[in-house]
Amino acid sequence: xxxxxxxxxxxxSYCGWQRQINGISVQQVIEEAIYKVTGENxxxxxxxxxxxxxxxxxQVAHFDTEGSIPAEKFxxxxxxxxxxxxxxxxxxxxxxxxxxxxxAKKKTYSYTVYYDETPSPLKERYAYRMAERPDINKMRSAAxxxxxxxxxxxxxxxxxxxxxxxxxxxxxKIINSADKTVFKICGNGxxxxxxxxxxxxxxxxxxxxxxxxxxxxxxxxxxxxxGGKTLPANGLCLDCVVYGK
Amino acid sequence: xxxxxxxxxxxxSYCGWQRQINGISVQQVIEEAIYKVTGENxxxxxxxxxxxxxxxxxQVAHFDTEGSIPAEKFxxxxxxxxxxxxxxxxxxxxxxxxxxxxxAKKKTYSYTVYYDETPSPLKERYAYRMAERPDINKMRSAAxxxxxxxxxxxxxxxxxxxxxxxxxxxxxKIINSADKTVFKICGNGxxxxxxxxxxxxxxxxxxxxxxxxxxxxxxxxxxxxxGGKTLPANGLCLDCVVYGK
Numbered sequence: 001x002x003x004x005x006x007x008x009x010x011x012x013s014y015c016g017w018q019r020q021i022n023g024i025s026v027q028q029v030i031e032e033a034i035y036k037v038t039g040e041n042x043x044x045x046x047x048x049x050x051x052x053x054x055x056x057x058x059q060v061a062h063f064d065t066e067g068s069i070p071a072e073k074f075x076x077x078x079x080x081x082x083x084x085x086x087x088x089x090x091x092x093x094x095x096x097x098x099x100x101x102x103x104a105k106k107k108t109y110s111y112t113v114y115y116d117e118t119p120s121p122l123k124e125r126y127a128y129r130m131a132e133r134p135d136i137n138k139m140r141s142a143a144x145x146x147x148x149x150x151x152x153x154x155x156x157x158x159x160x161x162x163x164x165x166x167x168x169x170x171x172x173k174i175i176n177s178a179d180k181t182v183f184k185i186c187g188n189g190x191x192x193x194x195x196x197x198x199x200x201x202x203x204x205x206x207x208x209x210x211x212x213x214x215x216x217x218x219x220x221x222x223x224x225x226x227g228g229k230t231l232p233a234n235g236l237c238l239d240c241v242v243y244g245k
Numbered sequence: 246x247x248x249x250x251x252x253x254x255x256x257x258s259y260c261g262w263q264r265q266i267n268g269i270s271v272q273q274v275i276e277e278a279i280y281k282v283t284g285e286n287x288x289x290x291x292x293x294x295x296x297x298x299x300x301x302x303x304q305v306a307h308f309d310t311e312g313s314i315p316a317e318k319f320x321x322x323x324x325x326x327x328x329x330x331x332x333x334x335x336x337x338x339x340x341x342x343x344x345x346x347x348x349a350k351k352k353t354y355s356y357t358v359y360y361d362e363t364p365s366p367l368k369e370r371y372a373y374r375m376a377e378r379p380d381i382n383k384m385r386s387a388a389x390x391x392x393x394x395x396x397x398x399x400x401x402x403x404x405x406x407x408x409x410x411x412x413x414x415x416x417x418k419i420i421n422s423a424d425k426t427v428f429k430i431c432g433n434g435x436x437x438x439x440x441x442x443x444x445x446x447x448x449x450x451x452x453x454x455x456x457x458x459x460x461x462x463x464x465x466x467x468x469x470x471x472g473g474k475t476l477p478a479n480g481l482c483l484d485c486v487v488y489g490k
Contacts, residue, residue: 010366055367084366084369086366087364087366121329125370
């Protein structure tokens, strides 16, 4: 039986989704939890990696089991042994051609920025602090240039090993409130650090330190050095993964 | 010079505000930070204790210093040595008759409840989970009985060592949204566990497991055993302390 799980985690204490030699990964903790409840050594496949410190509200993974636990009961069983910062929100049976990575059609990430002169211990865990507020209209206008199918070579870290750097960004919503701004970015897939570089670049434009023309150049010249900085992991969250035709 | 500091902290890792033999307290960490920046061994006085695991957005404390750092620069200096989960949001010079504990006129606490069938790692740190939603109107109606000057003996833990258990609750606001409810309680002071017992009792009424008549009895009979459970610390936050005539 193939089981699809939807997982929420606070990534602060982990080296990321994927198993690493140094550090504890979310994948490892879930695989160990599956071992505890089924006695099976399974390998789970996630929709994709999240980096060290990145959170997830709706990461998706699948695994195969021959145990007797009904698929929809796995969430409950796993949550009894998982730590408080990783929980399975939903588990369900899927057909054997479902693959959490290959079948993923869309992913939405959110990046949260909060505004404060001094660091806020109650916000810092899930948001990146800025003292100055960027211009929202300028960022919304620039975001339109990023949407669409582009070669995002200049929007990924150099150590990205992706075969192709062409991706489609379906939408960028910038939701503004009194003390924070949330960037919601939906695409068919993202390169290494891509969301954090997109948001860093939009903020650079919103702070008048970069123009839309320079953003267009960054896209066409495929030169990472033109863009904004890679923002820290704590503000980033994988909101959801969409499957289907 | 007497300095007033306004402190925000994530209480998860601490044994509470006040110094304890076992465990690290917020007070100790701040006193050690003051030592690092001034070389002085000072004792700070907080507006009151917060329990283990309780958070604060606006705890207030004072201390006396003979150092050369201007009062308003203390926040910056201390924040360079404080850990990420404790930060001084504001520092200012006050007259020597200001006392963070004795001069406090009002305190506002908030208690946050979130609604979810399964635990949410991204909400759990600052909110208490409930699967069932209590009736907001019943809780708002019952909250009116609690407001005012009462003997709150039945709303405190037995180990409370307070001289008098009479307190005045000025207001209880119940702010309801799609996935959570925030209880904001303002009073002239609170007994040990009082906020957590008040919210636990309101929720018991909201879930139809207690009546307003039983709440009235609890207030008049001063019998803790009639009330709701003491809710866990993670949902509680000391929002602000008000001073003045």
